[in-house]
Amino acid sequence: MATHRFHPTQYFNVIGTADPCLRVASGDTVIADTIDASGLDAREMAVGSRPNPMTGPFFVEGAEPGDTLAVHINRLTPSRTTGWTYSPLASTVLDPAVLADRPPQQRHVWEIDREAGTVRLQEPAKGLETFSPSLQPMIGCFGVAPAGGQALSTATSAPNGGNMDYRLFAPGTTAWFPVSVPGALFYLGDGHACQGDGEIVGTGIETSFEMEVTLRVLKRTIAWPxxxxxxxxxxxxxxxxxxxxxxxxxxxxxxxxxxxxxxxxxxxxxxxxxxxxxxxxxxxxxxxxxxxxxxxxxxxxxxxxxxxxxxxxxx
Amino acid sequence: MATHRFHPTQYFNVIGTADPCLRVASGDTVIADTIDASGLDAREMAVGSRPNPMTGPFFVEGAEPGDTLAVHINRLTPSRTTGWTYSPLASTVLDPAVLADRPPQQRHVWEIDREAGTVRLQEPAKGLETFSPSLQPMIGCFGVAPAGGQALSTATSAPNGGNMDYRLFAPGTTAWFPVSVPGALFYLGDGHACQGDGEIVGTGIETSFEMEVTLRVLKRTIAWPxxxxxxxxxxxxxxxxxxxxxxxxxxxxxxxxxxxxxxxxxxxxxxxxxxxxxxxxxxxxxxxxxxxxxxxxxxxxxxxxxxxxxxxxxx
Amino acid sequence: MATHRFHPTQYFNVIGTADPCLRVASGDTVIADTIDASGLDAREMAVGSRPNPMTGPFFVEGAEPGDTLAVHINRLTPSRTTGWTYSPLASTVLDPAVLADRPPQQRHVWEIDREAGTVRLQEPAKGLETFSPSLQPMIGCFGVAPAGGQALSTATSAPNGGNMDYRLFAPGTTAWFPVSVPGALFYLGDGHACQGDGEIVGTGIETSFEMEVTLRVLKRTIAWPxxxxxxxxxxxxxxxxxxxxxxxxxxxxxxxxxxxxxxxxxxxxxxxxxxxxxxxxxxxxxxxxxxxxxxxxxxxxxxxxxxxxxxxxxx
Amino acid sequence: MATHRFHPTQYFNVIGTADPCLRVASGDTVIADTIDASGLDAREMAVGSRPNPMTGPFFVEGAEPGDTLAVHINRLTPSRTTGWTYSPLASTVLDPAVLADRPPQQRHVWEIDREAGTVRLQEPAKGLETFSPSLQPMIGCFGVAPAGGQALSTATSAPNGGNMDYRLFAPGTTAWFPVSVPGALFYLGDGHACQGDGEIVGTGIETSFEMEVTLRVLKRTIAWPxxxxxxxxxxxxxxxxxxxxxxxxxxxxxxxxxxxxxxxxxxxxxxxxxxxxxxxxxxxxxxxxxxxxxxxxxxxxxxxxxxxxxxxxxx
Incomplete structure (x- = not known):
């Protein structure tokens, strides 16, 4: 039941079968730094690249193909005071007929107030001067190595997890993933300070995090997260x-x-x-x-x- | 601001441009009987036929193409003590690969306890002996006549509403529909005593209702409900x-x-x-x-x- | 085995259960004028309106629900020397990401040369000066009344046919439709002088036609055309x-x-x-x-x- | 303009960045053995495993990210006299409502007659005694390494090619692929003796081949094959x-x-x-x-x- 503090020095843009960054026992806790979707770390230094650079992979001892890896999300702490989003709405969520009227994509900075538990646009758009939703940290992209030697882009997702961008992957949640390789090879990153359903601007509020998760091997088989x-x-x-x-x-x-x-x-x-x-x-x-x-x-x-x-x- | 009590004698399986059953003023309230999706009324007499026989259409004075009809759902009172569902899960919500294993469709009766505010299977399946979700009445199918002389089956839905089966079309909700014909021609029916997201067994708990709605014409234009x-x-x-x-x-x-x-x-x-x-x-x-x-x-x-x-x- | 020459005076924008324009026997041939998708007739007079104004409905004696109507397409003769299309490609056939770059929709006139058997843009775009595909007449929209009192827009299609825009609905082809009402109630129109797969500019080369079809009732049941x-x-x-x-x-x-x-x-x-x-x-x-x-x-x-x-x- | 004769000793179930099996110059021709989708070679020995074991990867000198690899298919010669298919139709091509009636999957052997240029079921089903379509060899799965370190299952396809199962990838065709890694890293395999549109039984007639292709680097960029x-x-x-x-x-x-x-x-x-x-x-x-x-x-x-x-x- 050890706790490991991990500071990555390299990041991955595919979830596959890479050399482990750390070996942990089933039941161990990992506290790891993650960087944002564009590769910016806690000091806003560009230390990784798009898409969704991952921290990992963690080798969990005892995990074998056919097992399940339980990932309890203990804590997701933003490691800087700003995050960013895109505007406007993504082309995937609008009627094709109105896409010609869509303004060009822009990047926007949000302030993350951990004390107040809120986020706020640094330069609010007209009408949003008081708009300040709750800070609701979540993991955008995490999962385990897929089967058959595949290496899947962290832009996408599959039965092994990946870039799911689901807001209930949040502190207090336990996630399970189907294990396909020895050690499971767990990756995580792409933290969001907040995000509505659908990630419909193409991002959550993207920022760097200190993430704490507890990893446990279960001797049972599942097909999807x-x-x-x-x-x-x-x-x-x-x-x-x-x-x-x-x-x-x-x-x-x-x-x-x-x-x-x-x-x-x-x-x-x-x-x-x-x-x-x-x-x-x-x-x-x-x-x-x-x-x-x-x-x-x-x-x-x-x-x-x-x-x-x-x-x-x-x- | 009159209140009209309407007992239908005929029902409609398309939402189109039929002769109005009643003319009401904007702001009036209608209390109307509806029958279940298979045509059974409060006494379980078969007085209509599939799919989703509708009560209506109500002509709302002053409604013109381009306007919006506001429908405030005041009250949805089940008019009998049983409803029915199908099992198993619909073929649309399962992986095609598992459909061969799906048991054949069956019809099941649920008891509706208005006092307790719950519903319960009359013959609970194994494991569901104590399963008793809340009574949560909703309107499965309602809307106004579509544009251009169309008459659309109450099995489906379109910009004018129809068979949407959305659980938030419930008491206290106001729904708006885009008006395409003079008088709007409002239809309603297909009440459910309860239903999860997706109507994934192909039904909610289908039963007859006394529905009370207030209809109001707004001089503005919308494209979808x-x-x-x-x-x-x-x-x-x-x-x-x-x-x-x-x-x-x-x-x-x-x-x-x-x-x-x-x-x-x-x-x-x-x-x-x-x-x-x-x-x-x-x-x-x-x-x-x-x-x-x-x-x-x-x-x-x-x-x-x-x-x-x-x-x-x-x- | 009579041949009927029919000159319509009204057109329909839904395929439903309307009063027949003509009653014919099974085996009879109908020669009928059709107007283009926007309602222009052989003289380019606007005699109908969008979408796809239909000629009909023809009541075929002996046709009953559950039967099949065979429609042999004997001849499709353009009744004027021009047709029209839209440009550019429709939003449904392009990657959403490139739709912002799409030029606005325009209407273009094509010359129809029945002698040469070709079509040609009246004002060819740069690079298309010699582009002259074959005249290949086809029926864009035809079918029979749908079941259950529905009236379906001629913009769309369903098991009863409708706006299918399939290039093999051409002279020499026999089409079969499932009959849902007595007399079948057959409609036709929306002729194209030419069209590639997919109707990807949103039109074929739209023009008016003299269409000749032979209608025959078969005592068998089909589910789709x-x-x-x-x-x-x-x-x-x-x-x-x-x-x-x-x-x-x-x-x-x-x-x-x-x-x-x-x-x-x-x-x-x-x-x-x-x-x-x-x-x-x-x-x-x-x-x-x-x-x-x-x-x-x-x-x-x-x-x-x-x-x-x-x-x-x-x- | 050399010709290389390659006999593989290992096969790949992902298309990714593996060590090249052979280095060739732009313009060279490769004659290579491929095994069938289940791993059977010309002697029907199981030398590879599902899905679609690939021969390769071939490193083409001079190919750089952003270039295009031209693959001219000179010849596809079946290397044994039998192939196999599955029945019945795949669950992806049938209405979900009829899937419950689908018979279980079976494997069937076809005889490949290179002299006659035909294929024929070894044990014809009733009604198919004389059914003997033409031998029409095609490549089911081929392509180049994808971008960003991905390794994609040969069960699927992407901008880099892969398991496309398109019948026009046949002798005489030139295919182009977008290059994402130095040397392009070209893989090929999964030959079919015949296949209709859609690969709707989940296979073509799967067999081993001797495939001859000429590889050429073009200094231009494409996005899809x-x-x-x-x-x-x-x-x-x-x-x-x-x-x-x-x-x-x-x-x-x-x-x-x-x-x-x-x-x-x-x-x-x-x-x-x-x-x-x-x-x-x-x-x-x-x-x-x-x-x-x-x-x-x-x-x-x-x-x-x-x-x-x-x-x-x-x-």
């Missing part, structure tokens, strides 16, 4: 179009309800049909991300007195 | 794939923020980029439905001291 | 995205090979897997169109000595 | 859904017509609008493939007396 927050469990699908991402996420939830909650396809459909929520992680990257989410209070009903099964646990 | 709840404003896009529905909804929200909140494309993208939420109405019907939603508290920030502009109002 | 040329048989799917249109067309071909050629799902897959061709009718309208096409010479092999079964015939 | 046959030029887009693949291909053709034929966006749209053909390479793999094709005879018209510019050449 899964997660648990204090309130919900969710599964992730990454694909285009959104329909296919939603199909992957829904199919994975159906499997989960069968494996851990004893619900057959019919029973699971009763539960999901009435309480499921779909979230759009991103609708910007080469693969889009959809989460299929279920409030845990309904799973308590399902388990009766025994209470909900810890998601990701084997029974 | 919009809505307002106590907490949020939202816009609706109806299309396949989900990507296109999302584009329609997002484009309509961009227009709204420009028209009513004075935000240009760049400012609107700052706001939406950080706080937007996407909801999936249905991912089952011929046209899918996506809502682009923004919490109203952020619009208060946008308007500063003046407070939020009542959505749907002209300035 | 089918067709036969001198060389090929094909099935049509209309939907978005293209993937779904392709699924509809492929599924209909699988049914056809089973019904008329005795091929089970496995045998049909052997044939289709090696020889199928996919054509894109349009990738511009609300519903896209994909054709699944098979050269008839392979069906001869399938039938052995008996030779190919006339597609559309019942056995 | 391009090709030229005796009759046509074409561009390729790889993505899901088909709509996006079609957008990539069309956008690349628009660029090509501008660069090499001097057509601006408006002129190019006139040409493409009337004569373009779309082909579906595959509608089965993770990324689908669409070709945008133009008969060269029209480009002759465009160039006037000067005749068509050799595609892929710089001017």
């Amino acid at each position: 899964r997660g648990e927050t204090s309130d919900d469990v969710f599964t992730i699908g990454n694909a285009r179009p959104l329909d296919q991402a939603l199909q992957h996420a829904t199919t994975e939830m159906l499997r989960w309800l069968g494996e851990d909650y004893g619900l057959d396809a019919r029973a699971a459909s009763h539960l999901m049909g009435q309480v499921v929520r779909y979230d759009v992680g991103n609708v910007f990257n080469p693969a889009y991300t959809v989460a299929c989410r279920i409030p845990k209070r309904f799973l308590t009903q399902v388990r009766g007195e025994a209470g909900p099964l810890p998601p990701g646990a084997s029974r | 919009r809505g307002e709840t106590s907490d949020d404003v939202f816009t609706i896009g109806n299309a396949r794939p989900l990507d296109q529905a999302l584009q329609h909804a997002t484009t309509e929200m961009l227009r709204w923020l420009g028209e009513d909140y004075g935000l240009d494309a760049r400012a609107a993208s700052h706001l939406m980029g950080q706080v937007v939420r996407y909801d999936v109405g249905n991912v089952f019907n011929p046209a899918y439905t996506v809502a682009c939603r923004i919490p109203k508290r952020f619009l208060t920030q946008v308007r500063g001291e003046a407070g939020p502009l009542p959505p749907g109002a002209s300035r | 089918r067709g036969e040329t001198s060389d090929d048989v094909f099935t049509i799917g209309n939907a978005r995205p293209l993937d779904q249109a392709l699924q509809h067309a492929t599924t209909e071909m699988l049914r056809w090979l089973g019904e008329d050629y005795g091929l089970d799902a496995r045998a049909a897959s052997h044939l289709m897997g090696q020889v199928v061709r996919y054509d894109v009718g349009n990738v511009f309208n609300p519903a896209y169109t994909v054709a699944c096409r098979i050269p008839k010479r392979f069906l001869t092999q399938v039938r052995g000595e008996a030779g190919p079964l006339p597609p559309g015939a019942s056995r | 391009r090709g030229e046959t005796s009759d046509d030029v074409f561009t390729i887009g790889n993505a899901r859904p088909l709509d996006q693949a079609l957008q990539h291909a069309t956008t690349e053709m628009l660029r090509w017509l501008g660069e090499d034929y001097g057509l601006d966006a408006r002129a190019a749209s006139h040409l493409m609008g009337q004569v373009v053909r779309y082909d579906v390479g595959n509608v089965f793999n993770p990324a689908y493939t669409v070709a945008c094709r133009i008969p060269k005879r029209f480009l002759t018209q465009v160039r006037g007396e000067a005749g068509p510019l050799p595609p892929g050449a710089s001017r």
